[in-house]
Amino acid sequence: MTPVRKLVSVDDMSREWWDALYARCCDIIARPGVYADSCRGKILATMFYEPSTRTNFSFQAAAQRLGAGVFGFSDPLGTSASKGETLADTIRMTASYSDTIVIRSPQEGAATAASLYSEVPVINAGDGGHFHPTQTLADLTTIAQKRGGIGDFRIGLCGDLKYGRTVHSLVEAMTMFPGVSFYLISPKELRLPEYILDQMSAQGHEYTESESLVDCIPELDVLYMTRVQRERFHDAAEYRRLKDVYILTKKMLENAKSDMLILHPLPRYGEIARDVDDDMRAVYFEQARYGMLIRMALLLDFMHLPRQAPAPVAGGQGTVECSNPACIAHSEIYLPKLISGSGPDRCGYCDKKPPVQMF
Numbered sequence: 114m115t116p117v118r119k120l121v122s123v124d125d126m127s128r129e130w131w132d133a134l135y136a137r138c139c140d141i142i143a144r145p146g147v148y149a150d151s152c153r154g155k156i157l158a159t160m161f162y163e164p165s166t167r168t169n170f171s172f173q174a175a176a177q178r179l180g181a182g183v184f185g186f187s188d189p190l191g192t193s194a195s196k197g198e199t200l201a202d203t204i205r206m207t208a209s210y211s212d213t214i215v216i217r218s219p220q221e222g223a224a225t226a227a228s229l230y231s232e233v234p235v236i237n238a239g240d241g242g243h244f245h246p247t248q249t250l251a252d253l254t255t256i257a258q259k260r261g262g263i264g265d266f267r268i269g270l271c272g273d274l275k276y277g278r279t280v281h282s283l284v285e286a287m288t289m290f291p292g293v294s295f296y297l298i299s300p301k302e303l304r305l306p307e308y309i310l311d312q313m314s315a316q317g318h319e320y321t322e323s324e325s326l327v328d329c330i331p332e333l334d335v336l337y338m339t340r341v342q343r344e345r346f347h348d349a350a351e352y353r354r355l356k357d358v359y360i361l362t363k364k365m366l367e368n369a370k371s372d373m374l375i376l377h378p379l380p381r382y383g384e385i386a387r388d389v390d391d392d393m394r395a396v397y398f399e400q401a402r403y404g405m406l407i408r409m410a411l412l413l414d415f416m417h418l419p420r421q422a423p424a425p426v427a428g429g430q431g432t433v434e435c436s437n438p439a440c441i442a443h444s445e446i447y448l449p450k451l452i453s454g455s456g457p458d459r460c461g462y463c464d465k466k467p468p469v470q471m472f
C-alpha cells in the first residue's frame with residue numbers, strides 16, 4: 114500500500130488504509146503502555162482558525178499519550194495571519210518546526226491548500242462546511258467497536274445535512290463499506306449537498322430522504338444526530354426558524370430498536386434531550402474518547418513519515434475562478450487551479466460547481 118501522506122478529504126482514505134488504521138487503534142486500546150513513547154521527539158502543530166473543544170484537545174492528548182510534544186494556536190489573532198501573512202507562508206513555517214500539522218479553518222478547502230505547501234503530513238480538522246475526516250474516523254471507530262464491524266446496517270443522519278461537515282465526510286466514507294443504507298433526515302432547506310448525493314449514486318448506495326425523524330426511527334440501526342450550524346448561516350432568522358426542528362427525546366426512543374446506536378459529533382445545542390444521556394444506546398461521549406484513540410493511531414503513522422518537499426506549485430494571481438465566498442481559493446488568490454475528485458467541473462478546493470450556491 115502506498116503510504117498516505119495527508120488526510121484532507123475522504124478521497125485520501127481507502128478501505129485497506131482504514132483496516133490497517135483501525136487494527137492499530139485496537140492494539141492501542143488493548144496495550145496503551147506499549148505506545149507511551151512511540152512518538153518521543155516528534156512534534157505536532159495544531160492550527161485552529163475556528164473554535165474547537167474535542168478535536169483540538171483530543172489531538173493534543175493523542176500526541177502527548179504517544180510521548181510527542183505539541184505547539185499551536187486556537188486564536189489566529191495571535192499569529193501573523195492577522196498581519197496579512199498568506200496561508201502558504203504560515204504553513205511553510207509551521208511545517209519547518211513540526212512533524213505533522215493539524216488545521217481547522219472556516220474556509221472550505223483550507224487543508225487541501227495547506228497540503229500543497231507542507232513538507233510534513235497535513236490533517237484536516239474541519240474546513241468550513243465541507244469535510245471533517247478525523248471526526249469520521251471517530252465515528253467509524255465507535256460503530257466498529259459497538260457493532261463488531263461496519264456494514265449491513267441502516268444509518269439515519271439527522272439535522273443540518275447541508276452545512277454539517279461531519280455528515281459529508283461520514284457519508285462519503287460509508288460508501289467504502291457494503292450494505293449500508295442511508296436515511297437522510299433534514300428540512301428541505303438543509304438537504305445534503307448535491308456533490309455528496311452524486312457520489313452516493315455513483316457508488317450504487319441507496320438513500321431515502323425524509324423530513325421526519327419520528328417516521329424513520331424504527332428502521333434505524335445507527336442514528337447520527339447533528340447540530341444546526343449557526344455559524345454557517347447568513348440569515349439569522351432562517352437559523353432561528355430551523356434550529357429546533359429535531360429534538361431527540363427519551364419518549365421517541367420507545368419506537369427505536371433496542372440496540373440502535375445514537376451518535377453525535379458534539380457539541381450539541383438542544384437536538385438531544387438530556388434525558389437521553391442515560392440510555393444505553395447513547396454513545397456520543399464514548400465516541401469522543403474513540404476520537405482520541407483513533408487519532409493516536411493516525412499520528413503514530415504520520416509523525417514517522419520522512420519529510421518530503423512538496424511538488425512545485427504552479428500558481429499565479431487569479432488562477433482559480435471559484436465564486437464560493439467560503440472557499441479558500443476566494444481569499445488566497447495565488448492558489449493554483451485544482452480539479453475536484455468529485456468531478457472535473459467542480460472546484461478542487463470546495464467541490465462546488467459554478468455558479469455557486471451562496472451561503
Ligand code: NCD
Nearest residue numbers: 167168239245340378379380
Ligand atoms: C463538529 C465540527 O466542528 O464540525 N464538532 C467536532 O469536531 N466534534 C460538529 C459541530 O460543530 O457541530
